[in-house]
Amino acid sequence: MEALAAELGAVTAEQAAAPVSAVEVKGLVKQHIDSFNYFINVEIKKIMKANEKVTSDADPMWYLKYLNIYVGTPDVEESFNVTRPVSPHECRLRDMTYSAPITVDIEYTRGSQRIIRNALPIGRMPIMLRSSNCVLTGKTPAEFAKLNECPLDPGGYFIVKGVEKVILIQEQLSKNRIIVEADRKGTVGASVTSSTHEKKSRTNMVVKQGRFYLRHNTLSEDIPIAIIFKAMGVESDQEIVQMIGTEEHVMAAFAPSLEECQKAQIFTQMQVKEFNFRAKCIYTAVMVRRVILAQGENKVDDRDYYGNKRLELAGQLLSLLFEDLFKKFNSELKKIADQVIPKQRAAQFDVVKHMRQDQITNGMVNAISTGNWSLKRFKMDRQGVTQVLSRLSYISALGMxxxxxxxxxKTRKVSGPRSLQPSQWGMLCPSDTPEGEVRDLYVAVSISVLRNGGTV
Structure with a gap:
């Protein structure tokens, strides 16, 4: 008995001396929770700031301005205007959505009056379990038990209409980064997807018959690059060449583009003087230079290299969705103002009466419950973004x-994206497969064998 106690004591001492791993400290789903926290505490305010004012064409004096935006704590409306806090377990049992109200502080005009209203609800936000606004945050294991929750449950998922839904991490090519690549015919080009809170756009640098053209989603046709430089204020051919590069082969490659501009008889910037496009000119010159340098030695970027990829987490995906819904919400208010103000006197028009909550609420709930992220504004149409959380085992939930x-x-027969990349080392699990259950069984067996002193 004493020997057994000594042995148990020794194990405990060894465990105490062992270093604590990052997985134990941070957990496996901290990236989801952190990204959602950033979205509801920081990003949502930036989106509001970028779309803070609504004006009307019918009355130039009328406006609506957002002063602040908040996401509350999860609650449920029991009767008219009577709410109470709600737990995730109750939402599972009653097939409800675990969500919190989104409220805004606004300033608007009504006739000659300037009115400020605080805490006006504009919709509801599904809340991620264990996030900063969740009722489970900072609770002890005993408090978890009172709420009918497992202390070992990692959180990081949503409860929508009583179903546990996970937003899968989306692997995307990096935004705001120049990617040089060759097309099927072997022609080298450069592309960059620009993304800010105000707008999203895509710019391509293409080569046709030795000449460079700029293709942009706002332009109807490809524009010769030298004309673009002159339109942006760099009128001297010498300055354009100095921006791109003065090496012999670079100048020789760019010469036909300058010749094309000469033939088109375009020499000066025919537009408003206040606009300063200097930074854009330099960036465009870098794009041209990289295309020229990649042509001779075939130094194109590898799309599958992990440095050229970014992982979109729940917060970023919900941020895009909310931005689209918020812009729709504002455009509807503008439309109503344009229609109503001419019919009745502006003094009688109260915008608060027309602020519907269902548009943002339904948009968020439908996207998470169906997994379809269809945002026409950003030309985004993705299916299967969310999936029902697998509860076959604890490991299957963590794996998901x-x-x-x-x-x-998936239909394209390409091996590049499917094969293991050396740059994924230490970042991705090389063993995970779409048939996750087999992997889970292997992990469970491996743990069991290792515990019993064997090797895998």
Whole structure:
């Protein structure tokens, strides 16, 4: 008995001396929770700031301005205007959505009056379990038991209409980064997807018959690059060449583009003087230079290299969705103002009466419950973004929370995105497969064998 106690004591001492791993400290789903926290505490305010004012064409004096935006704590409306806090377990049992109200402080005009209203609800936000606004945050294991929750449950998922839904990590090509690549015919080009809170756009640098053209989603046709430089204020051919590069082969490659501009008889910037496009000119010159340098030695970027990829987490995906719904909400208010103000006197028009909550609420709930992210504004149409959380085993739930969904077309017969990349070392699990249950069984057996002193 004493020997057994000594042995148990020794094990405990060894465990105490062992270093604590990052997985024990941070957990496996911290990336989801952190990204959602950033979205509801920081990102949502930036989106509001970028779309803070609504004006009307019917009355130039009328406006609506957002002063602040908040996401509350999860609650449920029991009767008219009577709410109470709600727990995730209750939402599972009653097939409800675990969500919190989104409220805004606004300033608007009504006739000649300037009115400020605080805490006006505009919709509801589904809340991620264990996030900063969740009722489970900072609770002890005993408090978890009172709420009918497991202390070992990692969180990081949503409860929508009583179903546990996980937003899968989306693997995307990096935004705001120049990617140089060759097309099927072997022609080298450069592309960059620009993304800010105000707008999203895509710019391509293409080569046709030795000449460079700029293709942009706002332009109807490809524009010769030298004309673009002159339109942006760099009128001297010498300055354009100095921006791109003065090496002999670089100048020789760019010469036909300058010649094309000469033939088109375009020499000066025919537009408003106040606009300063200097930074854009330099960036465009870098794009041209990289295309020229990649042509001779075939130094194109590898799309599958992990440095050229970014992982979109729950917060970023919900941020895009909310931005689209918020812009729709504002455009509807503007439309109503344009229609109503001419019919009745502006003094009688109260915008608060027309602020519907269902548009943002239904948009968020439908996207998470169906997994369809269809945002026309950003030309985004993705299916299968969310999946029902697998509860076959504890490991299957953790495996699903950390699964990464790649965005390449599954029908294409390409090996690059499917094969293991050396740059993924230490970042991705090389063993995870779409048939996750087999992997879970292997992990469970491995743990069992290792515990019994064997080797896998």
């Amino acid at each position: 929370m950390t699964r990464i969904s790649s965005q390449f077309e």
